[in-house]
Amino acid sequence: MATHSSILAWRSLWTEKPGGLQSMGSQESDTTESHHHLPLAGFLPPECRYRLVVTAAVGAPPPCGFPIGGGLRGPAPRRQERPDASMAATGAAATDLEVVRGKRAALFFATVVIVLGLPLWWKTTETYRAPLPYSQISGLNSLKLRLMVPVTVVFTQESVPLDDQEKLPFTVVHEREIPLKYKLKIKCRFQKAYRRALDHEEAALSLGNIQEAEAMLAEPSEQAEGSLTVYVISERCSLLPQDMMSYIGPKRMAVVRGITHREAFNIIGRLIIQVVQAMSLTEDVLAAALADHLPEDKWSSDKRRPLKSSLGYEITFSLLNPDPKSHDVHWDIEGAVRRYVQPFLSALSAAGNFSVDSQILYYAVLGVNPRFDSASSSYYLAAHSLPHVINPVESRLGSSAASLYPVLNFLLYVPELAHSPLYIQDKDGAPVATNAFHSPRWGGIMVYNVDPKAYNGSQLPVRVEVDMMRVMEVFLAQLRLLFGIAQPQLPPKCLFFGPKSEGIMTWELDRLLWARSVENLATATTTLTSLAQLLGKISNIVIKDDVASEVYRAVAAVQKAAAELSSGHLASAFAASQEAVTSSERAFFDPSLLHLLYFPDDQKFAIYIPLFLPMAVPILLSLFKIFLETRKSWKKPEKTD
Structure with missing residues (x-):
């Protein structure tokens, strides 16, 4: 057997045939090499009956114990594998598999959170805000x-x-x-x-x-x-x-x-x-x-006297008798309302709905002590003290807070015997002809003095019959002023006849409707603009569909009223302006706007962070680790042979 100084590669193909064991060096050995039939197949171990590729160094034994020279020396000892290396390879493979599984799990959870979790959380926690016509409101x-x-x-x-x-x-x-x-x-x-x-x-x-x-x-x-x-x-x-x-x-x-x-x-x-x-x-x-919408220095307080436009008004007539022991006062308020007030209110029915009631208050005194005038042996109330009269009396009239509409109070005051007669003075100190005064947007007070002749030879209390015609003339004049129905500015050489029993002329009613239509449009425009600004600044206010529909209805009503005014259709323009005011205020004062007003975003995050943070931290850390490993693998240079 010859020795070789270089590595020798053995390639043997062993096949078992019926006559024995055949060895072939290569696929072409059938024609280039001789065949050696070995009858000792039974001595070969089972593992040598299969195709093997063995690479050996110099002096290494051939497979199955055969010598390099070709002779049979008996079975060679079996090669023992190292158990530590096999277990290390198995552990490394398992570790790599676990790492891959961890990366896949982290990516899966992150994908689910981003694709499903965040949109679902955002949709379920968002503030519902129906779309509004902001461009039309700004216009x-x-x-x-x-x-x-x-x-x-x-x-x-x-x-x-x-x-x-x-x-x-x-x-x-x-x-x-x-x-x-x-x-x-x-x-x-x-x-x-x-x-x-x-x-x-x-x-x-x-x-x-x-x-x-x-x-x-x-x-x-x-x-x-x-x-x-x-x-x-x-x-x-x-x-x-x-x-x-x-x-x-x-x-x-x-x-x-x-x-x-x-x-x-x-x-x-x-x-x-x-x-x-x-x-x-x-x-x-x-x-x-437009007094409420104009600068205060532009117009005097008289321009702010008329009542604001409303769908209805409540009128209360009150008789104040501070001294019932001296005066037994009787007034036919029902007949007076039927004869004088009701025709006037019927003519004004196009401007709103009216309700009338009356009451008698005993021991109700004024909050100001009148001064005595020795020259006329009478008492008087100065003009500067008149504003202090209303507050003490108003507490006895009943609260108007429960009323949905503005309340007008008309008081007939019969002074007590100790302060009779009582007169009201103007700013110049002259007595007022009607002995009455009115307060803007509140009502009026008239002082009714008892005839001094009624005390002659009469026992107290004295029966007092109120002249309702004289009283209602004053109250109707005050009612006209409170509604903004002033005397017209007549051209020179103009013949003018005042109103008939209705207390108002037809063209005065038209002029009132013109003014109310403009006022309603100004109020609705201001309300819609304020609502749009409020909803734009505070993003967590809920805008429900019914609120949005009221806003759309108000905007359409404003546009319709403006178109009807330009066409000269006063009745339809006034009706549209009332609808505009009603819809705009109904939208502005809707209670649903305040549901989430006191639940800002910082409180929302304070509630959800303790719930989502324990779940989000592991996912974020895993994604960060995957990112670092991926970037490291990208930067690692590739090996070349």
Whole structure:
């Protein structure tokens, strides 16, 4: 057997055949090498009957104990494997498998938390906020109101020259901007439609009495709210006194004296504008309506006297008898309300709903001690002490906090015998003719003195019958002022008849509706703007669907009211403005807006962090470790042969 100095590779293929054991060096050994048939197959161990590839060094024994030279020396001793190396390899493989499983588990949990957990938590804990028309609400601040007053100008025969009569009919538009320092730009537009008089109108205007003519002209048809009709009569017509150029009555009608001049239309047009402005919209009327929205230095306190627009009002008449031992006072309040107050409230029914009640309070005294005037042997209340009268009395009237609508109080005070007679003085120290005063947006007080002759030869208590007509005249005048119905600013040489038994003229009601419509639009716009700003600043306020629907309804009502005002439809414009105010305030004061107002985000995280932190920390640490290992494997250089 020869020795070799280099590594020798053995490649033997052992196969068992029926005649013995055959050894083949390679696949081509069938043709290049001789076959050796060994009959000693039974002496070979079982492991040597299979194909083996053995690499041995010099002097290493061949497989199965055969010598390198090819002889058989018997079975070689079996090679023992090292148990420590096998166990170490098995442990390393198990450790690698556990690491892979840990990485996969961490990635799986992180994926579940990010894909499912966080969206589910965010959706279940988010504050529901229905979408609102923020762009439309912001556009309301630049809203431009055009208040159109439809005016029909009717010319009778010989009221203008014949050349001008041939130009009829035609329409003239006169527009002017009302200078108010307010974000709403208000323009008043008078659309004058000129036409000739009809036959029944000519017959009515030919009468000698203006009131009969007005009654006859009002019979055929009733005019729409907010519209006016001006009749132009001839210069020599006896319907008006010769020193009068115009007439304003209780209905939506006026009369203007014509003129035979080549500039007749221009002269008459200017006179018509003066009359129409007195009967419709003026700067003072709108300033009083927008008193709460204008700077305080712009208008006096008188402009803030009218009541705010509301869906209803409660009126309370109270009789104060501080000395029932001396005065047995009787008043027919039910009959007075039926005769004087109810017609006035019926005429005002378009502006709101009214409820009336009455009460008698005994031993109710004023909170101010009157001063004695020795010159007149009477007592008086100075003007500066009148504000101190209301507070002590108001505590006896009953609380108005439970009322949904504004409450107006009208007090009839019969002074006690020790302070009779009692008079009210104005700022100049002169006694007030009506012996009454009123407080803005609260009501009025009238002092009713008992006739001194009632004490002659009479035993106490003296029976006192209140003159309700005189009392109701004062209370109705105060009620008009509290509703902003002031005396009109008449043009020069204008004949004017006051209201009839209703206590209010028809065009005064229209003017009140104009003012209330503008006030409602201003209030609704301010409320919606404030609500949008509030919801924009505080993100955890819940906006429910019903609140959003009220906001949408209010915005649509504001836009509708503005469109109706520009078209001259006063009744529908006022109804839309009321809806705008009602919907905007219902949305602003909805209780659901305060549900999560006191549950800010820091409290939310303070509640959820103790629950989620124990679960999140292991996941985050595992992800961080995986990231570090991945980055380390990316930076490790690859081995090259």
